[in-house]
Amino acid sequence: xxxxxxxxxxxxxxxxxxxxxxxxxxxxxxxxxxxxxxxxxxxxxxxxxxxxxxxxxxxxxxxxxxxxxxxxxxxxxxxxxxxxxxxxxxxxxxxxxxxxxxxxxxxxxxxxxxxxxxxxxxxxxxxxxxxxxxxxxxxxxxxxxxxxxxxxxxxxxxxxxxxxxxxxxxxxxxxxxxxxxxxxxxxxxxxxxxxxxxxxxxxxxxxxxxxxxxxxxxxxxxxxxxxxxxxxxxxxxxxxxxxxxxxxxxxxxxxxxxxxxxxxxxxxxxxxxxxxxxxxxxxxxxxxxxxxxx
Amino acid sequence: xxxxxxxxxxxxxxxxxxxxxxxxxxxxxxxxxxxxxxxxxxxxxxxxxxxxxxxxxxxxxxxxxxxxxxxxxxxxxxxxxxxxxxxxxxxxxxxxxxxxxxxxxxxxxxxxxxxxxxxxxxxxxxxxxxxxxxxxxxxxxxxxxxxxxxxxxxxxxxxxxxxxxxxxxxxxxxxxxxxxxxxxxxxxxxxxxxxxxxxxxxxxxxxxxxxxxxxxxxxxxxxxxxxxxxxxxxxxxxxxxxxxxxx
Numbered sequence: 001x002x003x004x005x006x007x008x009x010x011x012x013x014x015x016x017x018x019x020x021x022x023x024x025x026x027x028x029x030x031x032x033x034x035x036x037x038x039x040x041x042x043x044x045x046x047x048x049x050x051x052x053x054x055x056x057x058x059x060x061x062x063x064x065x066x067x068x069x070x071x072x073x074x075x076x077x078x079x080x081x082x083x084x085x086x087x088x089x090x091x092x093x094x095x096x097x098x099x100x101x102x103x104x105x106x107x108x109x110x111x112x113x114x115x116x117x118x119x120x121x122x123x124x125x126x127x128x129x130x131x132x133x134x135x136x137x138x139x140x141x142x143x144x145x146x147x148x149x150x151x152x153x154x155x156x157x158x159x160x161x162x163x164x165x166x167x168x169x170x171x172x173x174x175x176x177x178x179x180x181x182x183x184x185x186x187x188x189x190x191x192x193x194x195x196x197x198x199x200x201x202x203x204x205x206x207x208x209x210x211x212x213x214x215x216x217x218x219x220x221x222x223x224x225x226x227x228x229x230x231x232x233x234x235x236x237x238x239x240x241x242x243x244x245x246x247x248x249x250x251x252x253x254x255x256x257x258x259x260x261x262x263x264x265x266x267x268x269x270x271x272x273x274x275x276x277x278x279x280x281x282x283x284x285x286x287x288x289x290x291x292x293x294x
Numbered sequence: 295x296x297x298x299x300x301x302x303x304x305x306x307x308x309x310x311x312x313x314x315x316x317x318x319x320x321x322x323x324x325x326x327x328x329x330x331x332x333x334x335x336x337x338x339x340x341x342x343x344x345x346x347x348x349x350x351x352x353x354x355x356x357x358x359x360x361x362x363x364x365x366x367x368x369x370x371x372x373x374x375x376x377x378x379x380x381x382x383x384x385x386x387x388x389x390x391x392x393x394x395x396x397x398x399x400x401x402x403x404x405x406x407x408x409x410x411x412x413x414x415x416x417x418x419x420x421x422x423x424x425x426x427x428x429x430x431x432x433x434x435x436x437x438x439x440x441x442x443x444x445x446x447x448x449x450x451x452x453x454x455x456x457x458x459x460x461x462x463x464x465x466x467x468x469x470x471x472x473x474x475x476x477x478x479x480x481x482x483x484x485x486x487x488x489x490x491x492x493x494x495x496x497x498x499x500x501x502x503x504x505x506x507x508x509x510x511x512x513x514x515x516x517x518x519x520x521x522x523x524x525x526x527x528x529x530x531x532x533x534x535x536x537x538x539x540x541x
Binding site for chain 1: 295296297317318319320415418419420422423425426428430439440445448450451452453454455456458462465466469470471472473474475477478479481482484485486487488489490491493495
């Protein structure tokens with residue numbers, strides 16, 4: 001965006017602002033036009049499209065020291081925290097009734113408070129124990145943290161401790177730990193820094209009572225087609241099958257014996273699939289469908 | 295992943311009846327909605343009744359997946375109810391998100407389990423706020439808001455480790471009317487991301503109450519007309535669904 005257009009937008013702001021707006025910060029004024037990325041998501045929002053991925057893509061285009069200007073039909077308050085975590089501060093203008101512009105830009109001075117990253121880099125004194133394995137999942141996307149943690153626990157030696165470093169309490173991991181015979185201790189050390197110490201539960205220690213446990217979770221790949229409209233059932237099942245890697249499987253749940261489906265598999269994927277009944281009625285049928293190796 | 299039933303599908307049913315309906319349909323979980331006839335509510339006399347209800351649900355091999363509320367009971371009572379049920383309180387709409395986040399933190403601090411219900415167009419935005427606050431999430435998958443499969447993708451991608459409860463509006467006897475609503479896509483996403491939580495079925499409108507009663511086995515068991523068996527009793531008033539209906 002060139003300087004003339006920026007000025008024009010500034011003039012528009014003055015003319016149409018409907019809410020009191022603080023003066024534009026100096027740090028924003030000194031940003032060069034070629035360091036500014038603009039994104040207008042008003043049409044996306046009006047049409048019910050989720051603009052978050054567009055905003056994140058635009059953020060990736062912002063050069064070092066540059067700024068991102070987002071136009072929206074409402075004040076995108078949640079975005080402040082997201083961008084704040086990435087080192088941006090913000091300045092908001094309301095240009096009209098359903099017209100907001102938020103500038104995200106680097107603050108003039110970094111805050112002098114310790115960051116979660118700095119805290120995480122320094123394990124607490126009592127974490128310095130023999131056999132400690134540290135798994136930092138803060139940069140991972142779900143379900144990777146849960147999957148990697150459970151995989152790491154499979155080889156955790158007796159007496160060992162797995163320390164999971166997370167940005168939040170992994171609420172859905174905790175019941176799985178109990179089911180698998182592990183005890184855990186959660187320490188929230190900053191708003192976005194949580195350490196979870198996981199150990200084998202001693203044989204004489206009972207699992208947490210159900211009062212402290214969330215709903216039981218089953219992490220198997222399950223495709224329950226009972227809620228899928230009839231015309232969409234088989235296409236959904238075959239699309240799911242196509243997404244499997246060799247050796248992977250899912251459990252199909254249905255309210256009748258899916259024999260016609262099996263015939264279709266035999267016709268279209270002969271020799272490429274496995275079919276094993278896990279439950280055969282009278283109310284529910286469960287079939288493990290796998291993609292053959294090789 | 296497991297399918298469950300909301301008490302909203304049979305709002306006049308007792309806990310025992312809800313258990314029976316769920317088992318009859320091969321559903322593995324129950325959600326209690328505030329105000330239904332199961333009799334559970336936040337208050338001073340909650341824990342005994344709630345614990346008994348929770349025990350009955352578990353004894354039947356079902357999972358109690360949550361207590362859905364949109365009222366403003368005090369957080370201490372809700373925390374006690376959650377403890378007694380061994381299940382989270384699901385804070386649904388009707389109250390601004392910021393208020394729900396504050397309440398959820400108080401419930402959590404008081405020892406209860408809690409999740410915020412994400413609804414409507416702002417589900418992802420609201421989810422970011424709640425996720426940053428370290429809160430568990432539930433999601434109302436409503437085909438009337440948009441294709442649920444499309445809407446599920448960013449939620450699962452961003453909040454998969456915090457999302458444990460999905461409420462599917464429709465399903466049950468309404469399934470046949472939900473062609474093109476993205477439910478196949480939704481279930482495929484859930485399968486491929488190994489979604490470990492529950493999908494609870496709830497009616498889209500009380501107008502379909504009779505259809506749900508048939509589906510749950512509360513009607514048509516004896517006498518004239520029972521030979522219809524498992525046939526859906528759903529009659530849509532939507533002209534788009536009239537094709538093939540006998541005139």
